Amino acid sequence: MGSKASTLLREEEIEEIKKETGFSHSQITRLYSRFTSLDKGENGTLSREDFQRIPELAINPLGDRIINAFFPEGEDQVNFRGFMRILAHFRPIEDNEKKSVAVSEPLNSRTNKLLFAFRLYDLDRDDKISREELLQVLRMMVGVNISDDQLGSIADRTIQEADTNGDNSISFNEFIKVLEKVDVEQKMSIRFLH
């Protein structure tokens, strides 16, 4: 499984990933080839350096956070299963899935998509986006030209708008509520070609 020779994906693994994430066979193989092309060390897992080698990611304001999202708590390597699990969040929601009453919600449901985005804000995992966390994200997106106070007032206003229970931070439910008018299904979906 970890040796250099067996970098091929086995059928049963593909089946498992298919069940877990809902990707189709061809999508999984395609993403696997992408995974291997990123994996310079050829050990079946990706490290942070592998991600950082992607040039466009370096200029993305949220690049680091996105990379961190792939790595589970405390670990430094992510295998293909983990890679696919994260990417599954961005699969478009299909019509038949909307109506299916699955035991556990599929990874690409609206709530799970939003949860993924929420976790990118909420670094300390306390289920709340505090003012500091919001400020950090704003600072990353806006650049260096804007003063702290300016950003501070924007952050405050953002929290005021969203905060319904008065705890001066945005909880996940408040986050969902604020984005209810935004078409999250379209915004957070990538069309992985068949």
Add this chain to the structure above:
Amino acid sequence: MTSGTGPRGRPGAGRGLPERGLLLLLVLVLLEGSVVFPLGAASSPDVDPRGHSEDRAVAEESQNYSKKAFPVLSLDYHHIHVPFEIALWVLLASLMKLGFHLIPRLSSIVPESCLLIVVGLLVGGFIKLAGEKVPPVLDSQSFFLCLLPPIILDAGYFLPIRPFMENLGTILMFAVVGTLWNAFFVGGLLYAVCQIQPGNPSDLHNLELLPCLLFASIISAVDPVAVLAVFEEIHINELLHILVFGESLLNDAVTVVLYHLFEEYSGAGTVTILDGVLGVISFLVVALGGVLVGAIYGFLAAFTSRFTSHVRVIEPLFVFVYSYMAYLSAEMFHLSGIMALIACGAVMRPYVEANISHKSHTTIKYFLKMWSSVSETLIFIFLGVATVDGPHSWNWTFVTVTVLLCLVSRVIGVIGLTFVINKFRIVKLTTKDQFIVAYGGLRGAIAFSLGFLLEEKHFPMRDMFLTAIITVIFFTVFVQGMTIKPLVELLAVKKKQEAKRTINEEIHTQFLDHLLTGIEDICGHYGHHHWKDKLNRINKKYVKKCLIADERGREPQLIAFYHKMEMKQAIELVESGGGFKPPSALPSTVSMQNIQPKKPAAAKPVQRALPQLPKGREEEIRTILRSNLQRTRQRLRSYNRHTLVADPYEEGFSDFIIKKQKIIELEKKIIHMNNLTLPAAPPDSPTLCRARLASGTETDFKPAQQQKGKQSSPDPQAYRPKRDSVPTIQVDLASPQSPDSVNLMDEFRANGSRREEEEDQGLTMRPRGEDGRREQLTRCLSDPGPSADEDEDEPFLP
């Protein structure tokens, strides 16, 4: 803002005195019109020969000059008759628009376009009854050169770029493939029907295939004017609106190519494969060429606007003239003028809006809306007039088959295309969506004008064509236009979201954009987000530097959005409550975000919150105040018209607030010194001063002149202690870079002990920063980013 109810909210007011006057005026204008036109029509054909004869007469007269009585008052209609008639038509159209709102029930059932056509029919009828020749009002010269461009420019300038680009693939499919399908299906089947038509062999059997195809290509294009007119009133959701509207705009290229192709070759009688290939190439040239011409003019306009900071008054002119020239240049090369106009407007908008002043922006917006609305009205009226006038040749078979085929082909086309498109879309189009798209395929005046352009000698069937075109137009506008609104309600189609975009949505949307771009890069998938991001980057790095004057382009979209929001709130505050009434009387419109009702710890009288100031300190304060005040004033004056509060109303407002605050602060201090009691003051007098005094920080806002305080204060400047909990509105008019746009909330949170200040803070104004650094100028309110401006999506016509 609750000002949107308009005349429809007045049920019984239709018969008041002013309205009767308006109706009387309408009738007068109509009568005058129908009298004047015969006069004008009778005289206009004679102008030229008469001109010659007049010359000769003058020549003769100069030879044998006989003295007549000097004419004190004379009538010379020919001199002015052309502009007079044009003005009369415009006046008629505008009065009609006013008139419709007098009958609110009618205008809610019947869309305006239908009413206008009926008016046109009436006017045409009047003129015909008067026995005179109807002026050829919808001749293609005036239509394509004068009436159509304003509407298209308005559409293109305010086109919501983001949804348009996101759905561009779908729109192109509908526009190109859909129109082609329509044209060939209708043309082919029409020809077949005509051939097998039994009975009268004379008329229809002579109809060749190519004229049929030409006719079909004219009739198959969805018309942007009609779509705009009808869809504006049904407030449908953004996706459907942009799909149908985008299709109507982009199919112009197809129509142009098909029209010219078939017109050229219907004389020859056959079309070869080579012609077909040339047609395809021609299509690409027409479409892309049109867009290119438009983009070039757009960049020129953007570049020009960079230098207009000294002559603000002609800024709107550049926008209009460059756009019109783009249209004319495209028409000159037989490229698609509509696409050129759209491209020009869409390209120039973000840069021009970053450069021009707020007033110019308002001017452009209102002029465009005014022209396009008048144009649209005129077009529909003229359609009615031309119907009465036009040479008609009714042929039951032809007309009914045409109408039927148009409907059928549209439905089949939409269903078929959606089936293919849905394979590539993330958000699929539902059956309801498909129905609306199919039902919204209205034909309009462009089809008629194109038919009008046909020459009689090449197309002996021209009259029949025109009749059929008019019937289809009437059918779609009347039947489909009238029933689409109830159908939308019936099918519970998603409506347009009226709420403004919140700052949360703005931030999170940008966040999601970055996130998706990152994920796409990780997957190696060069999708939508990737290219958009690349384009944005190039835009920021190279293009903006070139086209936007100095620092204005650097402001991130988020900050601009935030400022715009704050400014809107400030304006709303003023408009709603005058800003100086007791806060409890403030209407709920202001109580949106940013208002935190704070319960006072107790209803304290004023004096207790103020510390005692020794006399020496008072002097010190006054000198500091005076010098500070001057600096503040200078800073305000150094903003010229391009900066934040360009509106004189707003300028006055902020000045007034500042002055008022200062005066109140000063008064408080003076009272305190002299132990006077002041009469009650409006409770919203910002206790920012009080807060700052209490918290010990030096207030930046200092009273203007001490003299004012010593006078007996007039009422508005009197001071009343507050009793109830007061909503707090923070209005941040500071520049984006102001370092002391200190959030008063923060101050309070920081100084937790000073709870007494929580009572109320009326309008807190942040002073400009006092560092030497040059403040970044905030240019006009409109967003440099094309997508975040919700304002322009509002239907302007009530």
